[in-house]
Amino acid sequence: MYLMLKCTLSIFRENFIMLKRLSLYTLLLCLVPIFVWISGWHWQGDAALTQFDYFLYWLTETGSSPYAIITCGVFALLFFPFAKTKKQWVAVVAIMAVSMVVTQGLKTGLKHVFAExxxxxxxxxxxxxxxxxxxxxxxxxxxxxxxxxxxxxxxxxxxxxxxxxxxxxxYSFPSGHTIFAVSWLLLAAGFFRLLGQTSSGAKILLILTALWAFLMLVSRLRLGMHYPLDLLISTLIAWVLHCALFVFLEKKRLFPRD
Known part of the structure; x- marks a missing residue:
């Protein structure tokens, strides 16, 4: 009984840490639409475009078809050094692929439902x-x-x-680019936690992924492709789905940290 209670408390603690980690990164990306609302900024056409927007265009293309497939491949390869074995890396990549299929499939369905x-x-x-x-x-x-x-x-x-x-x-809602970028950030944060990765390399990759995702959201607004609400709800959709995913993985103990 004692061992069962101890195991339950351990799982609850790990789930709490995981959810807190995912929520903090989600909050970081939610700051983009929140800041837009607070500042009163809104898209005013293309007359206000700058050279920085050209950079944002190239960045946003990393989430556009067909280049998004290359982006997925790059992320998969970047995770290879952080897996303990090749088999573990294959399992991680397979779960990442499922995440991409589910989130983008859901995005496509919701676009036709809301037709914005x-x-x-x-x-x-x-x-x-x-x-x-x-x-x-x-x-x-x-x-x-x-x-x-x-x-x-x-x-x-x-x-x-x-x-x-x-x-x-x-259609505009939800934002597929936003869900794509947020999903990769949460996959990185979740798997690094799941695999017990605290190395400098893991931290650098996580920071760069967060910056990429943050700018992806900015690009969708600056290029006239989405509204702030699109970004906020899309971010929360990715958060809910990946919280559920990593709570499930924690429960199944598929990736022991030892």
Whole structure:
């Protein structure tokens, strides 16, 4: 009885530490939309674009198809040195792959449920003779053509951003890029905790992943692709799913720290 109680308390303690760790990183990313609301900032079109936004474009592309697949491969390889065995690394990568499939599948389903127009689409509709409803009633190819025609006379919008928007003609909520970036940050934080990794290399990778994820959220706002609420709810969706994942993994003791 004593041993059972001790084991239960140990699992509860580990779960609490894990949830606290995941929640702190989630809170860090939630600061992006929270700061936007506090500051009163809102997207005002492309006239205010800077050179930094061009950097954000390249960063946001790491979460865009098909480059996101390369990003997943890079993260998988970066985790190789932190696994105790090759078998353990394969198990970690397999779980990461499941996380990506589930979160992105959920994102796709929710986009069609809520059917929210992107900020740039709202601006496009306001400055043309079409409505957002008409825009989204068209096929993907027709929507891309509408975007191309609209920006052909908009000199303030650079070609790289036009091309990005031509590829991003789906709905706004939730943000797939946000869920993608937040998921990778939480996977890194969760697995480093699960594997007992406290090395300098693990800390550096975690910091760089957090910075990448933070800027990913910023990029979605600056490029006119999402609203702050999209980012906040998408971050929380990733948090809930990965809290459940790592509580399950802690309970099953699949990755002993010893």
């Amino acid at each position: 127009a992107r900020p740039y689409v709202v601006e496009l509709a306001a400055n043309s003779d079409i409505s957002t409803e008409y825009f989204y009633d068209q096929t993907k190819e027709q929507r891309q053509s509408i975007v191309t025609d609209y920006y052909s006379s908009r000199a303030e919008t650079p070609g790289w951003l036009v091309e990005h928007r031509e590829n991003e003609v789906s």
